Amino acid sequence: MTTEPGTPRPTVERNNARTRWLHAAVYTTVLVLLLTGWWLTLGQEGRPSPLSELTGQSDAELHTAIGWVLTGVAVLGAVAGWRAARTLLTDSVRFRRTDLRWFARWPGAVVTGRFARHEGHFDPGQRLANLALIVLLLVLIVTGVGLWSVSGGPAFVWFNRLHRWATYVFTPVIVGHVLIASGILPGYRGVWRAMHLGGRLRRRDAQRVWPGWLERTDAAASAVKAEGGDGTGDGDEPRQARFH
Amino acid sequence: MEIVEPTGGAEISVPFTLVVDSSEELGPTDTGNHHVHVYFDGDDSSYEVIESGNGEEHEITVDSPAMEGVEPGEHTLNVSLRNADHSAAGAEAEVTVTVGEEGSGGSPSDDEDDESEEPPDYDY
Numbered sequence: 557m558t559t560e561p562g563t564p565r566p567t568v569e570r571n572n573a574r575t576r577w578l579h580a581a582v583y584t585t586v587l588v589l590l591l592t593g594w595w596l597t598l599g600q601e602g603r604p605s606p607l608s609e610l611t612g613q614s615d616a617e618l619h620t621a622i623g624w625v626l627t628g629v630a631v632l633g634a635v636a637g638w639r640a641a642r643t644l645l646t647d648s649v650r651f652r653r654t655d656l657r658w659f660a661r662w663p664g665a666v667v668t669g670r671f672a673r674h675e676g677h678f679d680p681g682q683r684l685a686n687l688a689l690i691v692l693l694l695v696l697i698v699t700g701v702g703l704w705s706v707s708g709g710p711a712f713v714w715f716n717r718l719h720r721w722a723t724y725v726f727t728p729v730i731v732g733h734v735l736i737a738s739g740i741l742p743g744y745r746g747v748w749r750a751m752h753l754g755g756r757l758r759r760r761d762a763q764r765v766w767p768g769w770l771e772r773t774d775a776a777a778s779a780v781k782a783e784g785g786d787g788t789g790d791g792d793e794p795r796q797a798r799f800h
Numbered sequence: 801m802e803i804v805e806p807t808g809g810a811e812i813s814v815p816f817t818l819v820v821d822s823s824e825e826l827g828p829t830d831t832g833n834h835h836v837h838v839y840f841d842g843d844d845s846s847y848e849v850i851e852s853g854n855g856e857e858h859e860i861t862v863d864s865p866a867m868e869g870v871e872p873g874e875h876t877l878n879v880s881l882r883n884a885d886h887s888a889a890g891a892e893a894e895v896t897v898t899v900g901e902e903g904s905g906g907s908p909s910d911d912e913d914d915e916s917e918e919p920p921d922y923d924y
Contacts, residue, residue, distance in 0.1 A: 616886035
């Protein structure tokens with residue numbers, strides 16, 4: 557498909573490759589941890605799960621090992637991508653009074669796609685989910701390291717209690733996130749492309765879900781073009797276009 | 801840690817009674833106490849978890865994960881003391897036992913009873 561010079565491409569890059577790889581590493585490890593963790597919680601310890609049979613490791617060993625991988629990924633992401641991590645946090649805690657209208661229309665918009673306008677890099681619901689996931693992942697990682705470090709005893713009881721309750725809250729949040737991000741709900745159709753494959757989604761999907769972000773991205777791309785760039789949006793959309 | 805029952809060289813039939821004695825207090829993971837993994841022939845990929853009592857009787861049935869793949873014949877019965885986080889606590893014990901045919905020592909099965917019964921009469 558060719559694009560006329562100066563015409564915006566029909567898709568827009570939402571997330572760069574580094575972000576997508578980090579997201580993939582987190583969701584792969586989290587998926588394994590949820591499967592092995594729930595397997596053990598549901599009283600299946602000693603009976604190898606399909607994952608355990610596949611790897612030859614017991615579910616408890618697998619859970620611990622992958623827990624360390626997730627810890628490493630989280631530390632690496634926070635250190636190597638500290639700027640992106642800071643942006644994720646600041647964009648997620650920024651709420652406006654007008655976001656209330658977005659929440660009010662959300663239940664219907666999930667089906668119709670007619671979301672109320674918001675200016676955020678993330679939509680208001682996504683911001684709440686981001687905050688919940690960040691806090692819960694942090695609790696799960698810290699308590700997981702705690703469980704490993706004490707092995708047993710009174711401190712283990714408390715780490716275990718926190719780890720379990722964080723999992724009980726984390727699981728439905730993740731299920732909701734997957735339900736929305738998968739695009740099964742009509743209002744969110746097509747958004748899965750933002751974090752997979754090339755990280756580019758159709759402009760009409762971006763316009764529907766993240767209108768303010770798309771406008772800022774287009775404006776910044778035009779500015780680049782005016783300064784001598786090609787401005788076609790082919791990898792030059794500024795990803796740091798934010799609202800203040 | 802010690803296996804009190806079955807004793808070394810014993811012939812066992814499934815289900816069988818297991819009694820272990822440990823210096824540590826045993827309990828479920830959420831108590832922070834130790835527990836015991838029971839398995840055969842050093843293969844701890846499938847195991848039974850003992851979470852209560854020292855010197856208490858535990859019945860290992862045919863449905864136990866520890867019995868997975870265990871054929872009749874001579875086997876090593878292993879027990880391993882575990883920390884609450886499932887890591888090895890160091891203490892282990894084993895005995896050699898001969899596992900008999902499945903159910904050979906158990907109570908007569910319902911199926912056997914069924915075979916001895918007359919088929920029901922139906923009036924059409």
